[in-house]
Amino acid sequence: MTIKTISTTIFNDQKPGTSGLRKKTRTFMGPHYLENYVSATFTAIGGGAGKCFVLGGDGRFFNRPAIQTILKMAAAQGAARIIVGQGGLLSTPAASHLIRLNGADGGFILSASHNPGGIDADFGLKFNAANGGPASEALTARIHDATLAIKSYDIAEVDDINLDTVGQTRIGTMVIDVVDPVADYSDLMASLFDFDAIRALFAGGFTMRFDAMHAVTGPYAHAILEDTLGAAKGTVVNGVPSEDFGKGHPDPNPIWAKELMDLMMSEAAPDMGAASDGDGDRNMIVGKGTYITPSDSLAMLAANAHLVPAYKNGIAGIARSMPTSAAADRVAEALGIPCFETPTGWKFFGTLLDAGRVTICGEESAGTGSHHVREKDGLWAVLLWLNILAARGKSVAEIQADHWQRFGRNYYARHDYEAVESARADNMMAHLRAQLDSLPGQRFAGLNVTRADDFAYTDPVDGATSAAQGIRLFFEGGARAVFRLSGTGTEGATVRLYLEQFVKQSDYAAPVEQVLEAVRAAALEISDLPNLTGRSRPDVET
Numbered sequence: 001m002t003i004k005t006i007s008t009t010i011f012n013d014q015k016p017g018t019s020g021l022r023k024k025t026r027t028f029m030g031p032h033y034l035e036n037y038v039s040a041t042f043t044a045i046g047g048g049a050g051k052c053f054v055l056g057g058d059g060r061f062f063n064r065p066a067i068q069t070i071l072k073m074a075a076a077q078g079a080a081r082i083i084v085g086q087g088g089l090l091s092t093p094a095a096s097h098l099i100r101l102n103g104a105d106g107g108f109i110l111s112a113s114h115n116p117g118g119i120d121a122d123f124g125l126k127f128n129a130a131n132g133g134p135a136s137e138a139l140t141a142r143i144h145d146a147t148l149a150i151k152s153y154d155i156a157e158v159d160d161i162n163l164d165t166v167g168q169t170r171i172g173t174m175v176i177d178v179v180d181p182v183a184d185y186s187d188l189m190a191s192l193f194d195f196d197a198i199r200a201l202f203a204g205g206f207t208m209r210f211d212a213m214h215a216v217t218g219p220y221a222h223a224i225l226e227d228t229l230g231a232a233k234g235t236v237v238n239g240v241p242s243e244d245f246g247k248g249h250p251d252p253n254p255i256w257a258k259e260l261m262d263l264m265m266s267e268a269a270p271d272m273g274a275a276s277d278g279d280g281d282r283n284m285i286v287g288k289g290t291y292i293t294p295s296d297s298l299a300m301l302a303a304n305a306h307l308v309p310a311y312k313n314g315i316a317g318i319a320r321s322m323p324t325s326a327a328a329d330r331v332a333e334a335l336g337i338p339c340f341e342t343p344t345g346w347k348f349f350g351t352l353l354d355a356g357r358v359t360i361c362g363e364e365s366a367g368t369g370s371h372h373v374r375e376k377d378g379l380w381a382v383l384l385w386l387n388i389l390a391a392r393g394k395s396v397a398e399i400q401a402d403h404w405q406r407f408g409r410n411y412y413a414r415h416d417y418e419a420v421e422s423a424r425a426d427n428m429m430a431h432l433r434a435q436l437d438s439l440p441g442q443r444f445a446g447l448n449v450t451r452a453d454d455f456a457y458t459d460p461v462d463g464a465t466s467a468a469q470g471i472r473l474f475f476e477g478g479a480r481a482v483f484r485l486s487g488t489g490t491e492g493a494t495v496r497l498y499l500e501q502f503v504k505q506s507d508y509a510a511p512v513e514q515v516l517e518a519v520r521a522a523a524l525e526i527s528d529l530p531n532l533t534g535r536s537r538p539d540v541e542t
């Protein structure tokens with residue numbers, strides 16, 4: 001094996017965001033771009049010599065060539081072993097599991113998650129640590145520093161590796177194990193849930209549609225839902241991963257999974273609808289005629305988790321990202337367990353999960369997960385819902401209705417203003433920050449501000465601090481508005497406005513928009529968003 005040292009120059013835009021580095025695919029395909037970032041990652045972890053890594057992605061355009069490059073660079077580092085998913089495929093939760101199962105030193109996951117794929121769309125790469133979770137803030141900072149210092153990188157000069165056949169091969173002394181991407185993950189799911197009860201549910205006529213959105217979850221869903229649990233063939237739709245996700249936007253929400261939503265709101269609706277995203281870590285749950293918000297799903301799963309084998313002894317605690325609604329907080333209170341509020345980004349749950357302080361975590365951005373891996377897990381959430389439905393013998397809508405009766409309802413919506421000129425978005429955030437001290441006591445759109453801050457977090461386990469994580473505006477009567485800039489976009493800035501209103505009454509029939517109108521109006525007035533960003537309405541409302 002010949003190792004070549006290639007001279008390179010730095011790129012100024014390789015700062016990892018909420019979840020690794022996400023850029024336009026053509027940017028990643030440019031000379032040295034991927035290689036610089038991979039090399040910087042190796043530098044940041046003290047080199048790859050003698051180490052074992054997991055490698056795989058969501059199958060989007062450029063997945064395969066990128067995997068070949070990473071394999072050759074790992075060989076040049078002197079890595080001992082790489083475990084790679086057959087065809088280069090691994091869902092993000094499956095990659096997290098493989099890292100943990102094999103005691104690997106970390107993993108490279110190629111995905112831009114829910115962002116579209118294709119040569120003119122998005123690509124991404126993130127590094128997960130030995131606990132199976134996304135790199136910590138400290139590690140991503142070291143990676144970024146290394147991208148700004150790089151002068152050369154090493155790569156083995158060898159032919160491409162066959163990724164399509166399960167088995168072992170080598171580059172020099174580095175062992176490459178091409179593994180079935182589904183098998184170990186499927187075993188893990190079987191160990192957590194009562195598969196017999198879910199089998200009996202399907203055998204009893206329960207119907208479901210799972211939309212894999214042409215993304216990586218297809219093979220997992222076919223194997224687990226249809227082949228193992230007996231859901232009718234055809235339950236899984238769009239189940240073959242494609243490089244451009246069937247030209248779709250693999251984001252499981254009512255906008256991008258519209259076909260599924262339309263079906264679930266129609267007479268022909270099956271008992272449950274679900275969808276997952278590009279890399280299989282997000283999920284959407286829909287009942288007949290009713291949508292479960294991700295924030296509610298977290299709360300409902302936490303409240304019912306004890307009905308499922310893996311959580312039968314109860315859960316230690318719950319964690320939710322700050323913009324996620326406070327529905328889970330009320331469940332934690334009722335269960336007498338702690339609820340942690342962390343910044344956006346799954347990485348912030350890692351220390352809490354590792355320390356055993358929380359069992360279930362979730363985010364408004366359609367992510368839920370538990371201590372079984374260190375990523376959010378789309379199919380896990382679907383299976384947990386199925387197991388709860390089987391145990392309670394109730395419908396999705398009945399479980400939702402029971403939950404609201406017991407805990408009250410956090411009406412919730414997120415408004416996204418996409419591809420806003422970065423300077424204008426920054427200006428709006430600065431405008432908000434400048435007012436924080438003077439807002440309490442003032443009245444906007446009929447709502448009194450009780451508190452306003454820029455969310456800061458100190459990790460209760462390792463003491464790490466993260467400032468400026470989003471502007472929170474609290475109003476009298478249980479309303480809250482949050483403003484933050486997305487950390488996963490690839491074009492300009494995406495302003496996210498999260499709206500919430502807690503209501504406890506006997507009837508929850510009022511439409512979401514109506515309940516949230518006052519807090520929306522107050523948030524827009526305080527932020528001056530329409531004027532400062534030039535946007536009169538959001539691009540996406542979920």
Ligand code: G16
Nearest residue numbers: 018019113345346363365486487488
């Ligand atoms: C990533 C992170 C999530 C985060 C989400 C949204 O999800 O893993 O923890 O909630 O981004 O981030 P933002 O609001 O900054 O765009 P994924 O599914 O894209 O990896």
